[in-house]
Amino acid sequence: MSFGYAIINNMERVQNEIEKFNKERDWDQFHSPENLAKSIAIEAGELLECFQWNNNYNKENVCDELADVFSYCFQLANKLKVNPEEIILNKLEKTRKKYPVEKAKGTSKKYTEL
Ligand SMILES: [Mg+2]
Structure with missing residues (x-):
């Protein structure tokens, strides 16, 4: 099994953690498909910002922004029930x-x- 498929197979746990996180904060009310799509683009911008001006990026910052993008992508998929x-x-x-x-x-x- 490749690394990529291992990630996908663990997504149920990630989905559950994201759901729990949002439920505890009552944030699902803000997560319309439109807002989630906007959030993906915003976080993708923050990811790009890590590389602004030069390639001396901070890997932890890149991973944090990549995680934000993934997180909103999975939330949108969940919202669309796909x-x-x-x-x-x-x-x-x-x-x-x-x-x-x-x-x-x-x-x-x-x-x-x-
Ligand atoms: Mg971010």
């Missing part, structure tokens, strides 16, 4: 078709330019 593993694998299958290996290997071109 399984993160399933939607990631479904999207990967779509992307696989857009970027067939024989055309996409070793190039960063967009699928429309392959």
